[in-house]
Amino acid sequence: MTSENKGGLIIEGINKRFGDVEVLKDVTLEVRSGEFFTLLGPSGCGKTTLLRIIAGLELPDTGRINLCGQDITSLPATKRQVNTVFQSYALFPHLSIFENVAFGLRSRKFADEVVTERVEKRLEMLGLLDMGDRYPDQLSGGQKQRVALARALVNEPEILLLDEPMSALDAKLRAKVQEDLRRIQRRLGRTFLMVTHDQSEALVCSDRLAVMHEGRVIQYGHPEEVYDFPKTRFVAEFLGAANLIEAKKVPGGADTRYGILRLDEEPSWTRGLLAIRPEWIRIGEKQPGENGVRARVSEVIYRGTSFDLWLEPGPLRVRTSSYRHFRPGDEVWLELAADELTVLEDDA
Amino acid sequence: MKNRLIMIWYGELTTRKSLLRRGLVFLSPGMLWLMVFLVLPGLVLVAVSFATRGAYGQLEWEYTIENYRRLMGFSLFGWTSDYLLILWRSVLVAFITTLVSVILSYPLCFFIATRKERSRYLWLTLVIIPFWTNMVIRAYAWFLILAPEMPFARLAASLGFIAEGSPLYPNAFAVYIGMVSMFLPFVTLPLYASVEKLDWSLVEAAQDLYASRIRVFSQAILPQTLPELSVGVILTFVPAMGMFVVPDLLGGAKYMLVGNLIQQQFGASRDWPFGAAISMGLMVLTMITLQIYRRRSKETDHR
Incomplete structure (x- = not known):
């Protein structure tokens, strides 16, 4: 050694x-x-x-x-x-x-x-x-x-x-x-x-x-x-911010409150948690190809270099650069991309 | 001009003059007490030390420096070192008493400070308990402990230090035992206060930086405890210099200290002027020793 x-x-x-x-x-x-x-x-x-x-x-x-x-x-x-x-x-x-x-x-x-x-x-x-x-x-x-x-x-x-x-x-x-x-x-x-x-x-x-x-x-x-x-x-929440999503294993992905999400890796659990960092959620007006979620902005927090948006259904936190302004009440499409979703080890 | 006399003192608008007046009112009872019972008798003592003893022991106001000459050892029959020896011995006894008390107090304080919070007070009480007993009785208690039948005297006799069947007193050893047991709490109690709030991170830093045990003590522990240690040292050294009960009972005529000598002059010998001169000598010696101590401890403190 x-x-x-x-x-x-x-x-x-x-x-x-x-x-x-x-x-x-x-x-x-x-x-x-x-x-x-x-x-x-x-x-x-x-x-x-x-x-x-x-x-x-x-x-x-x-x-x-x-x-x-x-x-x-x-x-x-x-x-x-x-x-x-x-x-x-x-x-x-x-x-x-x-x-x-x-x-x-x-x-x-x-x-x-x-x-x-x-x-x-x-x-x-x-x-x-x-x-x-x-x-x-x-x-x-x-x-x-x-x-x-x-x-x-x-x-x-x-x-x-x-x-x-x-x-x-x-x-x-x-x-x-x-x-x-x-x-x-x-x-x-x-x-x-x-x-x-x-x-x-x-x-x-x-x-x-x-x-x-x-x-x-x-x-x-x-x-x-x-x-x-x-x-x-614990790691997801302690190191930076994370959105945690409860999920149930289904073939090729997981069933969540946002519908079936495709995953890159297969979970080891049948019911457990997925995590996604706020800055990795893509936000736009067009429906993405897969893992799209229709959501409404409920709160906007200005952080200097970025905005934090709180969205419903959720709560879901999205961090976005400040070139685009969103207002509470805006209807948007979110993409929880498969390669950005992390499967946590915790059982639910 | 007038405005300058008005000032704010802890939120109160007042004048310097009225503050001064108020201060004097508060100070005067204490000052009066010290004047009447300390400064005046002290001055009288100075005066008496230059007076002459009458044929029947009465005071005669005839100026002389004979008392001081006598203290230095000059007499009708030539020079003798007796009085100087007693003075020197008193400094030595006070010094050793203080030193031993300090050496015993450090481990004792660390022992108590590392106990559980509740038992700490029990230990501290045990340190204080002897104070509840009269000093003379405590000195007599040592008679019992050092008696010929007790194990200590027997051990000393079997090792050949004393004759079989004799007690471990009166001698220098008994005086030291009595003195240390009398003064130990005066060092332990103030020292404990600082050991209890010791910043252990300095000890750990010293260990982390390869310090030997001696260096850990001298660089991380001693500087932190020095102020409280000084209180204990002064509280022990000054009264130990003038102590007469313990050496009288446990030292007898074999180990006379300056306290006994002074007591003798004012008592049996009825020689107040000489007694006053010895007291002056004691005071000067005490002040010199404390001054030396202050210098040394300043060196340790660096600033």
Whole structure:
């Protein structure tokens, strides 16, 4: 297994419980060397616990963790080539920015010249060079976040862990930091593992992501893959918006409240759910060749770059670019094209 | 010009003058109390320390620095280190008492802070319970515990530290035991308040950054608990410097501290001027030591 994933992280069959609560249930994951991997899920799904287990701050009840071909399951945090950017940043308030960044190097007793050189290199990379003498309480949220990043990266970890790194930033800064983080990861070519509950953060940053729910990894793969082909209702609704349609299997398709819809793939259930993203429903005045639905606009919501239309019968949400205006009451034809309909695994 | 005297104070339109007047009204009872019972007696003590003892122990207002010379060890029969030794020993005992209390308090506080919320108060109560008993009685209680028949004295005797059948007091060891048990809660209680609200993410960050146990303590725990620790250190060190009940009972004549010496001068020896001079010496020493502590803790705090 390690032959194709040299320098990567392999997590196998991790279970963890706190008292009566099963926080992680048989989690198995593989993070490849040099990729930006994201654990995405709502609060309480176990993603932070998984991150802490990888950092060595918690021990799993069962399972193994392998980093760069070495079993690190029972290695304490202080011995792991893993560093973390904490959610609260956890900067040492009594130490200057320079000393904060130098902390890990000083712990390992590097010579002063090496410390100075490496710390300054990181500070410069993150645009913090003239902040070295300041203290954490003199910095803005964005600056603190970069210091936390520098403090972890200066140790050149095999894998960098980021625990909700942007949750303390305001929305506008967050969008910029997401892109910055992506660029830094690309430039360094290091393995990043981020935990977040913010789907846009996950989509912007990740090479691959895993969606977690109630202690399990439900689906993982490239962001486009997971977004386009959600496996379950939870993934479809958590990652972006989705229209869910109850259906009954019939030969060649499914029977729904919108009539018989042709499907490209055959459902495994007899009664279950179909999903379609709002932006994938085509809207027009002419009846499409197949899977057409006659509907009436009930509400129009302006979203800047697009409009969201709510339609009856439904409710069905359609997202359309703003060049065409619809009004409530307009009668339209919708096309729920077969190649855009995803068959979810959930039984109904 | 007139307008400048009018200001808004917590939503109230008022003048500086009336605020000042009101402040004085509120302050004066406390100030008066301190003046009458602390500042004035203190000044009297300063005056007395330069007075002379009469032949029958009465005060004679005859200016002299003889008391201070005596404290420094100069006497009719040449120089002796006795008094300086007692002063030095008092600093040492107070220092070690404080240090041991701090060393014992950290694990104790972490132990209590990591218990379940309900049992934490039980543990804290156990720490406080000794306070419900009079200090003298507590010191006597140690007589029982350190008595020859008790296991501690027997163990010490079998190891050859003391003679068979003798108690573990009076000696320096008994003084330290008594002092630490007397002052431990003064360090533990303030320290517990800060350990309970400790930001553990800093501890985890230090561990994540390869810090040794010592480094985790000195960089992640000590700076966070320093303000409350300082309260405990001062609450322990200052009274420990002047403590006389515990060393009197558990140390006897073998281990005299400055508190006993002062008590002796004002009591049996009826030498108030010398007693006052020793008190001055104690006060100066206490202030010097606290100043050194403040400097050191500032270095740890960096700013």
